[in-house]
Amino acid sequence: AQSVSQHNHHVILSEAASLELGCNYSYGGTVNLFWYVQYPGQHLQLLLKYFSGDPLVKGIKGFEAEFIKSKFSFNLRKPSVQWSDTAEYFCAVNVENTDKLIFGTGTRLQVFP
Amino acid sequence: NAGVTQTPKFRILKIGQSMTLQCTQDMNHNYMYWYRQDPGMGLKLIYYSVGAGITDKGEVPNGYNVSRSTTEDFPLRLELAAPSQTSVYFCASSYPRDSPLNTEAFFGQGTRLTVV
Structure with a gap:
């Protein structure tokens, strides 16, 4: 079955740190x-x-993301995070021949000043 | 342009009660979805619809029912509320995946439901 994996469940960063959140689909x-x-x-x-x-x-x-087909990945990146980026981030996939939009479990990002 | 509108925003139900969560969209989208969001679990698809008169089960349909009599409306029905249905519910709509008009799914503001 179609699935989406987000391996980072909770990420804590300081402002100006770089961010990469993983997303893989099946x-x-x-x-x-x-x-x-x-x-x-x-x-x-x-x-x-x-x-x-x-x-x-x-x-x-x-924010930017890179689709790597060979790795079934779509990782999210940001070079320098801000306190206002504190939020939950969800990766989602919509596959051909299906009408479903499937979400990953989400990554909670906390950015401290 | 209101987008996707959900009512109510909050509701407390007693075990065994029933209720309908309303969802309306004014973007003429064919596709509509109902999700539930639980901490650490992401969004789970309950039911979806690809057009008026057509509905299908998602990942977690048990305990819920839906109908789609018009393009605009996609209500979600809980017949016998259980504590396990305590969650935040989101409705979303979009054009079909391969439509040239498709850009993203648009979400409502959510309904926070507590079953006690």
Whole structure:
């Protein structure tokens, strides 16, 4: 069955540190990939997405992600985090020939000043 | 443009009671989804719909029912509430995966449900 794995459950960083959050999925076909962010008490908002083309995608607020098909991965990165990046981050996958949008378990990021 | 609207925002139910969580979208999206979010578990898909009159089970459908009589509305029904259904529920909508209009799934603000 289609699944999404986020191995970092809780990440604690100081401001200006670099961030990389892992995301792996289990399907070998064509995929649409997403990273969503959920700020405390709010609903999910799209950070960035990959449908096709350049595997390095840039999103809002300085985030980027790289799709590596051979590794079934779509890791999220940011060179320098800010206190305002404190939130929960979710990776999601939408696979061809299925109508489901499946989410990972999320990574809670805490950034301290 | 309201996007995806969920009501109510909060609700406390007693065990065995029933209720309907409402979800409406005004973006003319074909696809609609219901998720539940539990700490450390991420979002689990309960039910989804690819259009009016069509619904299908997701990862955790037990204890829930849905209907999709119109494009706009996708209510989620809990018939006999149980403590295990205490969660935050999110509704989302999107265009089909391979539609040129598809950009992302849009989420409602969530419904926090407590069953006591």
